[in-house]
Structure formats: C-alpha cells, structure tokens
Amino acid sequence: MKRTKIATVHSSNPPSGQVLIKGWVRTRRDSKNFSFIEINDGSCLKNIQVVADDGLAAYDQIRKLATGSSVEVTGEIVASPGKGQAWEVRAEAVTLVGDAPDSYPLQKKRHSDEFLRTIAHLRPRTNKYGATFRIRSALAQAVHRFFGERGFYYIHSPIITGSDCEGAGELFRVTALDVDNPPKIGGGVDYSQDFFGREANLTVSGQLSAELFALALGDVYTFGPTFRAENSHTRRHVAEFWMVEPEMAFCDLDGNMDLAEDLVRNLTGAIREQCKEDLDLFARFVDKSLPQTLQTVVESDYIRLPYREAIDILRSAEKTFEFPVSFGSDLQSEHEKFLTEVHFKKPVILYDYPKTIKPFYMRANADDETVAAMDLLVPGIGEIIGGSQREERLDILEARIKAAGMDVEQYWWYLDVRRYGTVPHSGFGLGFERLLMLLTGAANIRDVIPFPRTPGSIEF
RNA sequence: UCCUCGGUAGCUCAAUAGGCAGAGCGGGUGGCUGUUAACCACUAGGUUGUAGGUUCGAGUCCUACCCGAGGAGCCA
The missing domain is CATH 3.30.930.10 (Bira Bifunctional Protein; Domain 2)
Structure with missing residues (x-):
C-alpha cells in the first residue's frame, strides 16, 4: 500500500478509506481496551490519532510505544467519537520502525528555546x-x-571570493595551506602558494x-x-x-x-x-x-x-x-x-x-x-x-x-x-x-x- | 570586545537570614478510564557549571574560569 501523508489526510474532504501512515509518536494514552497514539510525520502541524485496540497482534508492544518512536500504521479512517479531532485511524496493524528509549529529550511539555538549541538535531x-x-x-x-x-x-x-576588501566586515579566510606551518614570505604568509594563488575568503x-x-x-x-x-x-x-x-x-x-x-x-x-x-x-x-x-x-x-x-x-x-x-x-x-x-x-x-x-x-x-x-x-x-x-x-x-x-x-x-x-x-x-x-x-x-x-x- | 542577568534531578523551576537539597513534568510499577499536555497511588532519580577560598557548617558569601541569555558595539 502507498503511504499517505498526514497533511493529505487532513486536507481530504471527507477523509476515508484504507491508509498507511508513517511517522513519529508524539504521545500515547491508554484506555481500558485500547491505546490512543498520536502520530506526526512533519507534513503539517496536526497529528493524527490512531486507535489501537487490544486485539491487535502487537498490542503488548503498542502499550510500550514511547514518545519519539517511529511507526508504520495501516488502518481505516473513521469519524472519531471523541472530542478534539474529527477523524482518526482505526488501526489494523502497528509496526515499530525505530524505538526511542526514555533518554529521548523531547517531552510533550513545552521546552525553552535555549534548551532546544542544544538539541538542534531534534x-x-x-x-x-x-x-x-x-x-x-x-x-x-x-x-x-x-x-x-x-x-x-x-x-x-x-x-568563495578573492576580493579582500569587499567592505569593513570581518571575513572568514579560506585556505588550503597547512595552517600549522604555512609558507612564509617577508615575515607574512605567502598566499601565492595557496590554492587560488592569492588570499581568498567566504x-x-x-x-x-x-x-x-x-x-x-x-x-x-x-x-x-x-x-x-x-x-x-x-x-x-x-x-x-x-x-x-x-x-x-x-x-x-x-x-x-x-x-x-x-x-x-x-x-x-x-x-x-x-x-x-x-x-x-x-x-x-x-x-x-x-x-x-x-x-x-x-x-x-x-x-x-x-x-x-x-x-x-x-x-x-x-x-x-x-x-x-x-x-x-x-x-x-x-x-x-x-x-x-x-x-x-x-x-x-x-x-x-x-x-x-x-x-x-x-x-x-x-x-x-x-x-x-x-x-x-x-x-x-x-x-x-x-x-x-x-x-x-x-x-x-x-x-x-x-x-x-x-x-x-x-x-x-x-x-x-x-x-x-x-x-x-x-x-x-x-x-x-x-x-x-x-x-x-x-x-x-x-x-x-x-x-x-x-x-x-x-x-x- | 564591553555591561547586566543566569547555571540546582532528563526538562521547567523552588529552596526564609549561611543551618537536613524539594515540586511539577518526564521515566518505572500498579490502578482507572473513548483518551486529549489524560487521571490516581507508589517509586527511582543529585559531585547544586568548574577550580579554589571564607566558615563549626556553603545551592546561598568571596575569587578566577567555563557555558547560556539580554543589551551595546561591530554589522554592503
């Protein structure tokens, strides 16, 4: 089955049919007989709620899905009886693609911009x-x-430019010389031996x-x-x-x-x-x-x-x-x-x-x-x-x-x-x-x- | 480069006047429940940025350094 992006689901009117969703778990909430998994795939701001009931083969694993894990879900789009979302995916299969252990630094809560800068990859x-x-x-x-x-x-x-006086701004030097031991001439560095035959900058x-x-x-x-x-x-x-x-x-x-x-x-x-x-x-x-x-x-x-x-x-x-x-x-x-x-x-x-x-x-x-x-x-x-x-x-x-x-x-x-x-x-x-x-x-x-x-x- | 503020649990923060380092979230365990940052109970989790100093005693005071933020300067 071809993957459907979450943005596509939300922009369909009305969404319906079988879908294959691939994305990352944002949060999971458990109920008595099923688990609610919210998935985001980056295609839009909205998540999609997946309902996985305890009859599914991998339900024990689903119950342990942590924030940040990547998953593939196949299921049918149905009207949601709950508040907060019009549609949801009734899961027929949930496959864990990549686990996220509890060291995953992103929580459901708001983080400071300063902290997030230290994890710019996430x-x-x-x-x-x-x-x-x-x-x-x-x-x-x-x-x-x-x-x-x-x-x-x-x-x-x-x-890379060769004009050394483009303006008053400080420039980043570009060189292929051995900076620990550059060729010298007249007390300075001999840039005529550099890659471009003269000084170069970004x-x-x-x-x-x-x-x-x-x-x-x-x-x-x-x-x-x-x-x-x-x-x-x-x-x-x-x-x-x-x-x-x-x-x-x-x-x-x-x-x-x-x-x-x-x-x-x-x-x-x-x-x-x-x-x-x-x-x-x-x-x-x-x-x-x-x-x-x-x-x-x-x-x-x-x-x-x-x-x-x-x-x-x-x-x-x-x-x-x-x-x-x-x-x-x-x-x-x-x-x-x-x-x-x-x-x-x-x-x-x-x-x-x-x-x-x-x-x-x-x-x-x-x-x-x-x-x-x-x-x-x-x-x-x-x-x-x-x-x-x-x-x-x-x-x-x-x-x-x-x-x-x-x-x-x-x-x-x-x-x-x-x-x-x-x-x-x-x-x-x-x-x-x-x-x-x-x-x-x-x-x-x-x-x-x-x-x-x-x-x-x-x-x- | 200069000025100011800050650095405490994985995250966000608290800790009276120098006197036993805490909470919420997150994690784990159990419970409950068509749930919505779910909820309830229990639980683990710390070299308080680093190095020195003052003191009976330092998260708290002093010195230096490191890191972060805001402002200024710099900025075709």
Missing part, C-alpha cells in the same frame, strides 16, 4: 520548530516565485556578481548564504545567514524602493495565505500581536523618509537618546526603534544617507553630501533590507574607491562594466532570517535557521 520534531521550518521552506519558494513572475533571472554567485555578499549580471540579463537576483566573522552576540546576528539580493539595470532609487516594498509585502502575503495553520501557532504561543503586525506589513503603505528628515524627527522627539543625533552620524538601534515602533508604528524606508557613512559603490547625489542609499526598517527587528542605486559613472566610482583607500586594480572587472555600456542600476540585500523573524514573531535569529553558527558555536 528540535524540528517539535510543533514550533516544525512550523518554523515549513514556513522557511515556503518563504524560500515564494522568493523564487516572486522574481520568476517578474522576469528576474536567478544567479548563482560564488561562495563571501559577505553576492552584490558585486549580481551587478555584473544585471548589466547583461537586465533584472537578476541571488539567493544564497553569506558569512560574517563579526564577534556579535545579539539575537539578530549569526555568522552564516542567507540573503536575497536583486539587482536591476535601468533602475533608480525610487524603483529600488518600489521593489523592496513590493517584495516584503508579497512574501508576507504569500506566507499568510499558504501557512495559515503554522502561523496560527506563532500567533497563539509566540507573539499575540503577530496577526496585526502581518496585516500592517501587507496592507499599509511604508513610510519613505529622507535621512535628513529622520534626523529632524529624532532631534525634535521628546525622548532622550543615549546617543545624540546629528547629520552625518549613523543611526543607532535606539533611533531605528523609535522611528518604527514609536513614531510611525509601521515599516519605514530611509533614503539619501550621508556619503560619509556609506560604502563606495553607492551613487553620489547631486548635493555632493548624500548617496542614493535606502534601508527598510521594520518594528521589532530593525533593518531587514539595505540597498542603493549603484554608482555607474566610471570617473566618480574610481575616485570613491581610491578615497576609501582601496585598490582600483583589484576591481578592474567591476569598473569594466562602467567602462563598456554602463547604465544606471540599483539593488538591495534582504536578510532572509530577519524576514522570517518578522513573519513568525521569533525573538531570536538562531531559532529560524536550522543549525545556527555563532561565535564559539558550530555543533551540528
């Missing part, structure tokens, strides 16, 4: 983490659907690759892992995370902001449609205000505010900030929080930042003071998107690379696309896990990625 077997990772999967597929429907091409940008962004391809295929995006070696200890940072990075040729900052808003709104709407049951778990047990938050994200227009005006709002606010605000200073967490959570209470896109606090590739505005940068900030999390119109003018870009103290030679290919048929273009990076935090109400980024990598922690 936590997807809980209701909450099962829901999280079903939503994560749906969100990833919604990303591809969003861009596919709009004629964007998906680019696989490299994970990527911190697919943006540069995406720009090159946007100036060939028009509208493109990357969606892959990125790596930051910062020694950050916050609930919003991990060392390995996923970013969605669209890049559009013939697009200015306004078009960029339009896409950012459209993307966040569309993805949120898609998850609201497709993952109702899983989202409801978060609304009930994690964040009671989640439905309201998601409604705001989907239905309200986002505020668009020049950095300069944000500074004015912050300066005239009654609240006193720990860090003073002035034009030219980067906004601190407390300032972002004030704008999204107190002043506007909805997503805010800030744009036209001072060029002194933004990287070299952002397009200089006519005022010679700001660049065409934009950040999308959301309540509760802060920045989930950062992007800009890129500097497409060769001479200005060269000057800015030099002013940043970087090596123009290293970026010959980045400059080449400005040299040959340059066009205005724009793009941004969306933190995939940050968006997941927004969608689920999860307070910690480590709880929306399967196996989080943080300073001092790489188990699993």
Whole structure:
C-alpha cells in the first residue's frame, strides 16, 4: 500500500478509506481496551490519532510505544467519537520502525528555546520548530516565485571570493595551506602558494556578481548564504545567514524602493495565505500581536523618509537618546526603534544617507553630501533590507574607491562594466532570517535557521 | 570586545537570614478510564557549571574560569 501523508489526510474532504501512515509518536494514552497514539510525520502541524485496540497482534508492544518512536500504521479512517479531532485511524496493524528509549529529550511539555538549541538535531520534531521550518521552506519558494513572475533571472554567485576588501566586515579566510606551518614570505604568509594563488575568503555578499549580471540579463537576483566573522552576540546576528539580493539595470532609487516594498509585502502575503495553520501557532504561543503586525506589513503603505528628515524627527522627539543625533552620524538601534515602533508604528524606508557613512559603490547625489542609499526598517527587528542605486559613472566610482583607500586594480572587472555600456542600476540585500523573524514573531535569529553558527558555536 | 542577568534531578523551576537539597513534568510499577499536555497511588532519580577560598557548617558569601541569555558595539 502507498503511504499517505498526514497533511493529505487532513486536507481530504471527507477523509476515508484504507491508509498507511508513517511517522513519529508524539504521545500515547491508554484506555481500558485500547491505546490512543498520536502520530506526526512533519507534513503539517496536526497529528493524527490512531486507535489501537487490544486485539491487535502487537498490542503488548503498542502499550510500550514511547514518545519519539517511529511507526508504520495501516488502518481505516473513521469519524472519531471523541472530542478534539474529527477523524482518526482505526488501526489494523502497528509496526515499530525505530524505538526511542526514555533518554529521548523531547517531552510533550513545552521546552525553552535555549534548551532546544542544544538539541538542534531534534528540535524540528517539535510543533514550533516544525512550523518554523515549513514556513522557511515556503518563504524560500515564494522568493523564487516572486522574481520568476517578474522576469528576474536567478544567479548563482560564488561562495568563495578573492576580493579582500569587499567592505569593513570581518571575513572568514579560506585556505588550503597547512595552517600549522604555512609558507612564509617577508615575515607574512605567502598566499601565492595557496590554492587560488592569492588570499581568498567566504563571501559577505553576492552584490558585486549580481551587478555584473544585471548589466547583461537586465533584472537578476541571488539567493544564497553569506558569512560574517563579526564577534556579535545579539539575537539578530549569526555568522552564516542567507540573503536575497536583486539587482536591476535601468533602475533608480525610487524603483529600488518600489521593489523592496513590493517584495516584503508579497512574501508576507504569500506566507499568510499558504501557512495559515503554522502561523496560527506563532500567533497563539509566540507573539499575540503577530496577526496585526502581518496585516500592517501587507496592507499599509511604508513610510519613505529622507535621512535628513529622520534626523529632524529624532532631534525634535521628546525622548532622550543615549546617543545624540546629528547629520552625518549613523543611526543607532535606539533611533531605528523609535522611528518604527514609536513614531510611525509601521515599516519605514530611509533614503539619501550621508556619503560619509556609506560604502563606495553607492551613487553620489547631486548635493555632493548624500548617496542614493535606502534601508527598510521594520518594528521589532530593525533593518531587514539595505540597498542603493549603484554608482555607474566610471570617473566618480574610481575616485570613491581610491578615497576609501582601496585598490582600483583589484576591481578592474567591476569598473569594466562602467567602462563598456554602463547604465544606471540599483539593488538591495534582504536578510532572509530577519524576514522570517518578522513573519513568525521569533525573538531570536538562531531559532529560524536550522543549525545556527555563532561565535564559539558550530555543533551540528 | 564591553555591561547586566543566569547555571540546582532528563526538562521547567523552588529552596526564609549561611543551618537536613524539594515540586511539577518526564521515566518505572500498579490502578482507572473513548483518551486529549489524560487521571490516581507508589517509586527511582543529585559531585547544586568548574577550580579554589571564607566558615563549626556553603545551592546561598568571596575569587578566577567555563557555558547560556539580554543589551551595546561591530554589522554592503
């Protein structure tokens, strides 16, 4: 007989007939003449209740089935006379596939997120983490659907990069040298003998690759892992995370902001449609205000505010900030929080930042003071998107690379696309896990990625 | 890297002022029951994060370290 997934049973109307269920025992309750076994197979949040009566061949074994064991059950779907479920499986055979001894760490009770992080290999077997990772999967597929429907091409940008000054971020070195005894030259390590013939690192962004391809295929995006070696200890940072990075040729900052808003709104709407049951778990047990938050994200227009005006709002606010605000200073967490959570209470896109606090590739505005940068900030999390119109003018870009103290030679290919048929273009990076935090109400980024990598922690 | 809080049974936590280490859940045994985080009774389960110190006596006070969490910074 062919296996039936529990999600299929619950979505049939009405469910009926013979089924073969395969899954893991969540709980078992005994009655006088039978045992109630609740089985979950990960296909959906709901379990299915199996009723096994004492006439079954393996009833002695069934009575001992422990939480966490894997089983196969054949039986007939019937209307349930009990409360709490409309249907149940009247078992004809129950087979133990894999036993779970009493050292199985997951109980029927609620566990703390901190404890579950220590058993990240088992936590997807809980209701909450099962829901999280079903939503994560749906969100990833919604990303591809969003861009596919709009004629964007998906680019696989490299994970290992050779540019050693991509930005101020700390990089993870990639080497095939014997780190205990590396070849030396002039007192330092001789990377000319390394695998690539020079220093290499894990990527911190697919943006540069995406720009090159946007100036060939028009509208493109990357969606892959990125790596930051910062020694950050916050609930919003991990060392390995996923970013969605669209890049559009013939697009200015306004078009960029339009896409950012459209993307966040569309993805949120898609998850609201497709993952109702899983989202409801978060609304009930994690964040009671989640439905309201998601409604705001989907239905309200986002505020668009020049950095300069944000500074004015912050300066005239009654609240006193720990860090003073002035034009030219980067906004601190407390300032972002004030704008999204107190002043506007909805997503805010800030744009036209001072060029002194933004990287070299952002397009200089006519005022010679700001660049065409934009950040999308959301309540509760802060920045989930950062992007800009890129500097497409060769001479200005060269000057800015030099002013940043970087090596123009290293970026010959980045400059080449400005040299040959340059066009205005724009793009941004969306933190995939940050968006997941927004969608689920999860307070910690480590709880929306399967196996989080943080300073001092790489188990699993 | 800095600041704050925490670490007690498998899990979640309690333990007055420095004075016999406990409860619920989970496990085991028995009972009851179309049960719903089932219920009732009994039962096993501990190097109180590690190392030192103060004290007649330390889970509790002191020092160092380890681990976790929150905040800040860092953060294309």
